[in-house]
Amino acid sequence: MAGKTICILGGGSGGLVVANKLKKSLSAEHKIVLVDKLSYHLFNPSLLWLMVGWRQIEDMKRDFSPLKRKGIDFIQAEVNGIDFNNQAVSTTAGNVKYDYLVISLGADIYPERLAGFKEGAYNLYQLSEVIRLRDDLANFKGDKVAVMVSSIPFKCPAAPYEAALILNAYFKRQNKNVQVQVVSPEPQPMPVAGPAMGQAVVSLLNMSGIQYMPNTTIKTVKADKKELETADGKSIPFDMLVGVPSHGAPAVIKNSSIAAETGWIPVNAKNLQTKIENVYAIGDITAIPLPVGKPLPKAGVFAHLEAEVVAHNIAAKIKGGTADKEFNGDG
Numbered sequence: 641m642a643g644k645t646i647c648i649l650g651g652g653s654g655g656l657v658v659a660n661k662l663k664k665s666l667s668a669e670h671k672i673v674l675v676d677k678l679s680y681h682l683f684n685p686s687l688l689w690l691m692v693g694w695r696q697i698e699d700m701k702r703d704f705s706p707l708k709r710k711g712i713d714f715i716q717a718e719v720n721g722i723d724f725n726n727q728a729v730s731t732t733a734g735n736v737k738y739d740y741l742v743i744s745l746g747a748d749i750y751p752e753r754l755a756g757f758k759e760g761a762y763n764l765y766q767l768s769e770v771i772r773l774r775d776d777l778a779n780f781k782g783d784k785v786a787v788m789v790s791s792i793p794f795k796c797p798a799a800p801y802e803a804a805l806i807l808n809a810y811f812k813r814q815n816k817n818v819q820v821q822v823v824s825p826e827p828q829p830m831p832v833a834g835p836a837m838g839q840a841v842v843s844l845l846n847m848s849g850i851q852y853m854p855n856t857t858i859k860t861v862k863a864d865k866k867e868l869e870t871a872d873g874k875s876i877p878f879d880m881l882v883g884v885p886s887h888g889a890p891a892v893i894k895n896s897s898i899a900a901e902t903g904w905i906p907v908n909a910k911n912l913q914t915k916i917e918n919v920y921a922i923g924d925i926t927a928i929p930l931p932v933g934k935p936l937p938k939a940g941v942f943a944h945l946e947a948e949v950v951a952h953n954i955a956a957k958i959k960g961g962t963a964d965k966e967f968n969g970d971g
C-alpha cells in the first residue's frame with residue numbers, strides 16, 4: 641500500500657479534529673497536511689467570555705506549530721483554489737497534491753452587508769472587535785445595550801442569547817442598571833431545536849429582564865444617531881450595539897464547482913462525502929437539510945462529530961476496512 645496524502649483545509653473545530661484523529665489511526669507512511677491562513681486555532685465559543693473578561697486570550701488560542709511534533713504537516717497559507725481534476729489545492733505557499741481532501745473552511749463573516757454595521761456595532765464574531773468591546777465595556781456609561789442579529793444563517797444559534805445573558809449578568813454584578821435587548825429576524829431563539837427550546841430561552845430572557853424582539857429585520861445601523869432602523873420603519877435606540885454579522889461561504893468555495901448556488905457545499909448527510917469522490921466537507925461550510933425542513937445549524941459540536949466520522953472512514957478506506965461510520969445529526 642503506497643503512502644497516501646490527506647489534505648485538510650482549515651484548522652478550526654472540524655479540521656483540527658480530523659488531523660488529530662487521522663494521525664492516531666494511520667501509520668507514518670501516510671501524510672497528513674493541515675492548511676490554515678492563521679498560525680493558531682481559535683476556540684470561538686470563548687469569545688463570549690472574553691467579552692466580559694471571564695476568559696483570557698491565551699486560554700482560547702493554540703498555536704499550530706506543535707502539530708509538527710505529532711507528525712502532522714502544518715502549512716500556514718491562504719487557500720485560493722482547488723483543482724479537483726488534478727487533485728491539487730492552490731495556496732499562497734504553493735500547491736498541495738492530495739489523495740483525500742477534507743474541506744473545513746468554516747463560514748466567513750461579511751459585516752459590510754448590513755449598512756452601518758461596521759461603523760456602529762461591535763462585531764461579536766471577530767477577535768479584535770471583542771477585545772475592543774471588552775475594553776470599552778469597562779468604561780461604559782450608557783443604559784441601553786442591544787444585541788442584534790444581521791441575518792440568518794449564523795454560527796451558533798445560541799450565541800446572541802448567550803451574549804445577552806452574559807452581558808446582563810456582567811452589568812448586574814457591577815450594580816449597573818443597564819437594559820439589555822436582543823433583536824433578531826428569527827421567529828424564536830434556536831428555531832431548529834423546536835418551540836419548547838425556544839420558549840425555554842425566552843423564559844430565561846424574561847426572568848433576567850432582557851427584552852426580546854423576534855421577527856425583526858434590521859435595515860440600517862444609524863451609527864451617528866445610535867439607532868437601529870428596522871425593515872418595517874421602526875427605530876430602536878441603543879447606547880452600545882453588539883452585533884452578529886452576516887455570514888456566507890468563503891469566496892474560494894462559493895466560486896468553485898463543488899458549491900451549491902447558495903455557496904455552501906452539499907454533502908451526503910451520513911458520511912459528509914461531496915459529489916466528488918474522496919472529497920469531504922464538514923462543519924459550517926456544509927449545507928445539510930434536516931427532516932424538520934430546516935438546515936443543520938452551524939455549530940462546533942456538529943463540526944467535531946462530523947470530523948470523527950470522516951476521519952474514521954478515510955482511515956478505513958486507506959487501511960482496507962469498512963468505511964461505515966455515520967453522522968446522525970445529534971448534537
Ligand SMILES: Cc1cc2nc3c(=O)[nH]c(=O)nc-3n(C[C@H](O)[C@H](O)[C@H](O)COP(=O)(O)OP(=O)(O)OC[C@H]3O[C@@H](n4cnc5c(N)ncnc54)[C@H](O)[C@@H]3O)c2cc1C
Nearest residue numbers: 650652653654677684685719745746796923924939940941
Ligand atoms: C461567538 C461564538 C460562539 C460560539 N459558541 C458555540 C458553542 O457554544 N457551541 C458550538 O457548538 N459552537 C459554537 N460556535 C460555533 C463554532 O465555533 C463553529 O460552528 C465551528 O468553529 C465550526 O467549525 P469549522 O471547522 O466548520 O470552521 P471554523 O472553526 O470556523 O474553522 C475554519 C478555519 O478555516 C480557516 N480558513 C478559512 N478560510 C480559509 C482560507 N481561504 N485559507 C486558509 N484557511 C482558511 C480559518 O482560519 C479557520 O481556522 C460559536 C461561534 C462563535 C463565533
